[in-house]
Amino acid sequence: MSATRALLACDVFLDEIAALRDRAGATLGPVAWLEMGLHDHPDRLREHLQKNIAALEADPAVETILLAYGRCGNGLVGVRAGRVPLVLPRGHDCISVLLGGPAAHEAVLREQPGAYFYSPGWIRGRRVPGPDREAWLRSLYTPRYPDDPELVADLIDADREAFAHQNCAAYVDITQDAAAESYCQACARHLGWTCRRLPGDPSVLTALLTGPWDDTRFLVVPPGRLISASADGRLFAT
Amino acid sequence: MNDLLKSLNIAVETGKRAEAKRLTQSLVDSGMKPLDIVEQGLVPGMSAIGEKFKNNEVFVPEMLIAARAMKEAMIILEPLLAQAGIKPKHTVILGTVQGDLHDIGKNLVGMMLKGANFGVIDLGTNVDPEKFPAAALEHGAHVIALSALLTTTMPAMKTTVDAIRASTVKGIKVMVGGAPISQEYCDQIGADGYSPDAASAVDLALRLVGETR
Numbered sequence: 001m002s003a004t005r006a007l008l009a010c011d012v013f014l015d016e017i018a019a020l021r022d023r024a025g026a027t028l029g030p031v032a033w034l035e036m037g038l039h040d041h042p043d044r045l046r047e048h049l050q051k052n053i054a055a056l057e058a059d060p061a062v063e064t065i066l067l068a069y070g071r072c073g074n075g076l077v078g079v080r081a082g083r084v085p086l087v088l089p090r091g092h093d094c095i096s097v098l099l100g101g102p103a104a105h106e107a108v109l110r111e112q113p114g115a116y117f118y119s120p121g122w123i124r125g126r127r128v129p130g131p132d133r134e135a136w137l138r139s140l141y142t143p144r145y146p147d148d149p150e151l152v153a154d155l156i157d158a159d160r161e162a163f164a165h166q167n168c169a170a171y172v173d174i175t176q177d178a179a180a181e182s183y184c185q186a187c188a189r190h191l192g193w194t195c196r197r198l199p200g201d202p203s204v205l206t207a208l209l210t211g212p213w214d215d216t217r218f219l220v221v222p223p224g225r226l227i228s229a230s231a232d233g234r235l236f237a238t
Numbered sequence: 239m240n241d242l243l244k245s246l247n248i249a250v251e252t253g254k255r256a257e258a259k260r261l262t263q264s265l266v267d268s269g270m271k272p273l274d275i276v277e278q279g280l281v282p283g284m285s286a287i288g289e290k291f292k293n294n295e296v297f298v299p300e301m302l303i304a305a306r307a308m309k310e311a312m313i314i315l316e317p318l319l320a321q322a323g324i325k326p327k328h329t330v331i332l333g334t335v336q337g338d339l340h341d342i343g344k345n346l347v348g349m350m351l352k353g354a355n356f357g358v359i360d361l362g363t364n365v366d367p368e369k370f371p372a373a374a375l376e377h378g379a380h381v382i383a384l385s386a387l388l389t390t391t392m393p394a395m396k397t398t399v400d401a402i403r404a405s406t407v408k409g410i411k412v413m414v415g416g417a418p419i420s421q422e423y424c425d426q427i428g429a430d431g432y433s434p435d436a437a438s439a440v441d442l443a444l445r446l447v448g449e450t451r
């Protein structure tokens with residue numbers, strides 16, 4: 001019987017992992033999902049990962065933990081397991097993973113630094129820049145400042161300013177989700193951005209679930225060692 | 239503490255622009271020195287919202303409206319500071335590294351540095367590495383402050399530090415910051431200091447120019 005692999009994943013990958021898991025015939029033990037967006041606060045992400053790794057490795061059947069993450073604002077740097085090895089794809093974040101590696105991701109950004117990436121997971125969260133983000137912000141801020149509609153309007157305007165430097169909605173497609181792609185197009189229209197479809201490459205996510213984990217695309221962290229990053233951005237274990 | 243100052247702290251912290259302008263003008267009219275208004279009226283409000291952001295109590299838009307409120311108040315105060323002959327003792331060259339278009343963190347740092355009476359030359363975003371030492375030379379700057387928000391653009395921070403060290407600008411201090419940046423990375427690329435947020439960027443800059451608060 002093969003070793004039991006647990007999966008700790010960002011829920012931004014729900015759709016892709018559901019589609020690839022069966023296709024690849026991957027056998028997984030326990031699976032834990034963390035909410036998307038934790039990379040905004042890398043320290044919080046690290047804390048959540050560490051807590052979930054501890055819970056997963058407390059199960060004696062688990063022999064390896066697969067992390068469906070990238071560096072994610074360096075929230076993964078400093079993470080460790082005590083008893084089992086960790087496996088994670090080399091890449092900046094979910095976009096690197098969905099595009100099949102950091103090189104493809106970097107190439108898009110070099111060509112178009114104003115690209116903002118969309119995927120089914122991010123679209124499900126409905127917090128991507130677009131028509132529904134404003135409604136979400138309004139529902140967040142109105143109860144907080146019920147007597148000050150002017151302030152709520154200011155906050156929504158400030159949020160728009162936070163994305164002012166982006167100019168292209170780049171949809172990363174692995175699951176051929178027509179609804180998600182068309183939503184991305186609607187966001188681009190709403191914002192006055194261009195829209196671009198990037199064909200995803202499922203090979204990294206598939207290989208994470210099934211193995212083998214070659215050193216070019218994956219970091220395998222031995223038990224007790226820390227995930228670290230070098231100045232040139234390469235991940236290693238210390 | 240002066241009630242007006244306290245109200246100004248709150249107006250900045252809560253991003254009430256009109257209120258911040260009105261209170262700043264009242265304090266000016268009461269004869270308070272413009273630098274004291276900046277240091278005691280504006281900066282504490284920005285520091286307070288920065289602390290809440292760090293603790294995850296507020297989001298980016300709250301930070302941005304606070305910065306807008308401080309900016310409006312500074313429009314009243316800057317000409318008065320110049321008139322009073324208050325000249326910044328030290329100049330900082332500020333910018334987001336090549337390939338990175340994010341400017342929120344950088345702008346907050348710029349605002350806080352101005353509040354601490356630093357001269358700030360903001361080169362904007364997506365700045366070529368060579369432009370930093372060139373601007374430092376042109377403006378006789380003491381510090382270069384680099385920002386990067388993405389791990390994809392972190393290598394450009396190293397390239398920029400290398401370009402500064404290889405330039406004819408000698409003895410200048412380089413400080414770095416941004417969500418994925420750490421003290422460890424700062425040490426790896428040979429920068430002089432790392433700051434985790436805009437408020438501590440001021441303390442760091444002061445330390446780098448050999449001053450303390």
